[in-house]
Amino acid sequence: MDKYLIISDIDGTLAYDHQHVSAKTVAVLQQLLDAGHEFYAATGRMYNLAKVIADQVDDRAEIIASNGAVYDFNGDRVHHLMGEHALTLTEQAAAAQNLPAVYFTDDTVYYTKTPSQSVIDTMMSFASAAANIAVKQVHTLENLLGHVGEITNGIIFSPHDPESLARTMMTLAASNAMHLSASDATNIELIPKHVDKSTAIAELQAKTGIPASRTIVFGDGLNDLGMLKAAGISVAMGNAVPDVAKAARFQTLSNTEDGIAHFLENYFK
Structure with missing residues (x-):
């Protein structure tokens, strides 16, 4: 099986109201985790705020927090500091x-x-x-x-x-x-400096051996533009700002319409 790296922004993307992930999205992501793929919630939030959302998906869900300054890998947590x-x-x-x-x-x-x-x-x-x-x-x-x-x-x-x-x-x-x-x-x-969500993704791609061609990224806001470029499969939510919609290769439904689940179900069917 070719393993995929699946990465989603949280607010306006994975979460439908800043606090919760829909049951349908959770079910689809858990199926993909069961199949051996990797899932990361990527956000500008601090780590502990991101963890509350990631834990709703599954305890196997990993985190890219602080806009790429912090991320999980193999049980460790990588930090980049402002200075x-x-x-x-x-x-x-x-x-x-x-x-x-x-x-x-x-x-x-x-x-x-x-x-x-x-x-x-x-x-x-x-x-x-x-x-x-x-x-x-x-x-x-x-x-x-x-x-x-x-x-x-x-x-x-x-x-x-x-x-x-x-x-x-x-x-x-x-x-x-x-x-x-x-x-x-x-x-x-x-x-x-020299850090954002895309640099965290590039480091994860290098560490996992999963190429950009098997990296799926979902986003909606301007701080997602960099990570969309790091993925071979970039997906804008239906509620994305115009610049994000233009930059992404694909579009899906909004975060209140289970846009992530909709895209992944169709992609992996």
Whole structure:
């Protein structure tokens, strides 16, 4: 049997409401795991938030978290860190525009400037009581840098001030100190330099020996564009943004219509 590497974004793709995976999608993925294929949930979420969703699929489901900065392989967990320089530049750029930046380890959220209630509400929409995460304010850059050895990625939210967000993006892009992405127009996702979901997939392809031609990737958002290019079989959800729909080789139904299950049932029949 030719083994496939099946990878799905979580929000807007695998999960139909940020919290749950449909019974039909779970059943199809479990059948493919039983057949010997590998499945990864790939997301910008921190590891413990991703695990809550992956565990709904199966305890054999693996995780690519923090936009590729963290991933599972053979019982181990690989980490790429943002580093002191990137953290310092991010704090300075966000502070200059009075925007909150939030940083992640596998199980802890750190911040210096208290986010607005709308930002907190956005973050909590992804949270789960089962996720086992801590949220800590560290107040100063110096205190934040005390956690430099564990922070893998971050995000800057600005749901109501796109101009400030754009200026922050320009400043950080000019620094060339990190990889920048976005899940939508209200945020900047901060990832270690030369890292994204696609680099994690490339590392997994090399380690497993599964080529791009047998890699299936599902996505819907802008931060999925890189990993779609890493797959020979790239699939945009029916609810995908236009750039993702254009980049993918195939399209399926939306995340609320069991789009993953629909495609996989037809592909492997």
